[in-house]
Amino acid sequence: MRTCSLKLYARCRRGVASGALTALLALAFATPAATAGEIHASVRDRDGKPVADAVVVATPAAGTASGSHAGVAEEDQRNKEFVPHVLPVQVGTRVSFPNNDNIRHHVYSFSPAKTFELPLYSGTPATPVLFDKPGVVILGCNIHDWMVGYIYVSESPHFAKTGADGKATLTGLPGGEYTLRVWHPQLEGSEQATARQLAVPSSGAVDAATTIGLVPDFRARRAPTPGRGGY
Incomplete structure (x- = not known):
């Protein structure tokens, strides 16, 4: 009985040591948060x-x-206004311009950072507009002079x-x-x-x-x- 107890004790000690070693190795090679x-x-x-x-x-x-927040964003048209009034995006972002009013809008910009035009339309244009240069893009509507919006195109992902x-x-x-x-x-x-x-x-x-x-x-x-x- 004494011999068996000693053997069992030795096995337990080896198991504890093995488990402790495994835990230490896991800590050593764990990826820092x-x-x-x-x-x-x-x-x-x-x-x-x-x-x-x-x-x-x-x-x-x-x-x-480093890093990028470029993707797809949305500049809506609601109640004859651009929503949001200011839209910050990163260079490389594509922006869609859905028209949720029951009338048509004609969206345009002559800004150096992005010149484009979306002639009279309702619904959502099929192709989003790519904003590929940093700067401020001022939006307007050829039909409603008070409609002014801004897209700020950032060169940094931190904004x-x-x-x-x-x-x-x-x-x-x-x-x-x-x-x-x-x-x-x-x-x-x-x-x-x-x-x-x-x-x-x-x-x-x-x-x-x-x-x-x-x-x-x-x-x-x-x-x-x-x-x-x-x-």
Whole structure:
């Protein structure tokens, strides 16, 4: 009985040692959890009021940003307005322009970043428009002069748009030094004038508050358009 007990004890000891070795090897070769930093941005005007529809962009201070958010986006037309008023996308994104009004629209842009035209149509055009250059694309409708929208085409995958509270969160940023910029349709001065350097941690968040000046909105007054035959 004593001999059997000793053999059983030895087997148990070998099993425990083997299990412990397996656990240590698993820890040694486990893939480290991915970590990334965040920017908690806030944008206000000179009166301290939150600014909605501001695009906040972060680009690495050295090198090119990795990753891509390019894909397919949508710029709707509802109640004779472009929705959303500001659409931020990355270079390489294709944007569809569905018309959900019961009248036809004629969408166009003469902006250097993208010149295109979608003649009078209803429903959704078959082919989305490719936005392949960075910059601001101003949208208009040949039928309704007050219809103005903006597509901000970012060269960086790190961008976000502020909400009604003037806040936006940029996520998934590798730690390092970044240049942060802010753009808005009514921005006073240049986007480059808002640039600032920011250190983003490898894990965790950094706050970034920006104050910008705004110029008046010079869009044409919304009014019925006589003689358009239902357009």
